[in-house]
Amino acid sequence: MQGAMLTIWGRTTSSNVQKVLWTCEELALPFERIDAGREFGKLNEDWYGAMNPNRLVPTVRDGELILWESNTITRYLANRYGGETLYPAEPGARSRVERWMDWQLSTLMPAIGPVFWALIRPQPGGPDAAALQALVARLAQVWTLLDRELAGRPYAAGDRLSLADIAMGNSIRRWYAFAIERPDLPHLAAWYDRLAERPGFQQHLMGPVV
Numbered sequence: 001m002q003g004a005m006l007t008i009w010g011r012t013t014s015s016n017v018q019k020v021l022w023t024c025e026e027l028a029l030p031f032e033r034i035d036a037g038r039e040f041g042k043l044n045e046d047w048y049g050a051m052n053p054n055r056l057v058p059t060v061r062d063g064e065l066i067l068w069e070s071n072t073i074t075r076y077l078a079n080r081y082g083g084e085t086l087y088p089a090e091p092g093a094r095s096r097v098e099r100w101m102d103w104q105l106s107t108l109m110p111a112i113g114p115v116f117w118a119l120i121r122p123q124p125g126g127p128d129a130a131a132l133q134a135l136v137a138r139l140a141q142v143w144t145l146l147d148r149e150l151a152g153r154p155y156a157a158g159d160r161l162s163l164a165d166i167a168m169g170n171s172i173r174r175w176y177a178f179a180i181e182r183p184d185l186p187h188l189a190a191w192y193d194r195l196a197e198r199p200g201f202q203q204h205l206m207g208p209v210v
């Protein structure tokens with residue numbers, strides 16, 4: 001072990017917690033995980049808000065350092081614990097990882113989030129059938145963009161797994177689990193198969209979509 005034991009607060013069903021858990025597996029980092037969020041509560045307690053003012057999961061403690069924002073946490077772990085293959089130091093290669101991490105937050109999440117909520121956690125006042133169809137179509141359009149990119153390389157940012165793939169792993173797993181029609185996107189499907197071979201994916205991302 002190269003540093004203090006990490007503590008991770010967050011339920012295992014959270015997409016953003018899963019990014020951190022998978023990164024820990026790739027880096028062989030030991031951690032203690034404490035359930036928090038949804039049915040496990042804790043987020044509204046004072047001590048939690050003092051660590052993470054967003055009152056969301058994940059939150060991570062590494063010694064004296066408190067971290068939040070899942071993509072930032074994975075970058076920190078790779079920087080701190082020898083994850084250069086996941087997050088290269090060379091600026092050009094690094095930018096190719098970072099752009100897909102930013103794309104995950106700015107483009108993929110806004111497309112998949114509403115579909116996830118409508119299908120898996122429906123709320124009163126949610127989208128009707130026509131609106132849902134439009135959301136599903138928009139999500140397919142976003143995945144089609146990535147499929148075309150993956151025609152030229154096996155992973156989002158290049159020849160090897162990176163933090164970009166880890167950031168998007170939960171979304172691709174959910175998309176293939178949704179009871180919806182999907183366009184045939186062979187490069188995306190092959191990428192999903194590649195990600196699903198990783199022990200960290202199998203351990204932390206294959207649970208029920210809830």
Ligand SMILES: N[C@@H](CCC(=O)N[C@@H](CS)C(=O)NCC(=O)O)C(=O)O
Pocket residue numbers: 014015016017036037038039043055056057058068069070071
């Ligand atoms: N941008 C934040 C988003 C964190 C977030 O939205 N977390 C959700 C779970 S994925 C959450 O805490 N929801 C409240 C809950 O679980 O009770 C990150 O990437 O860490």
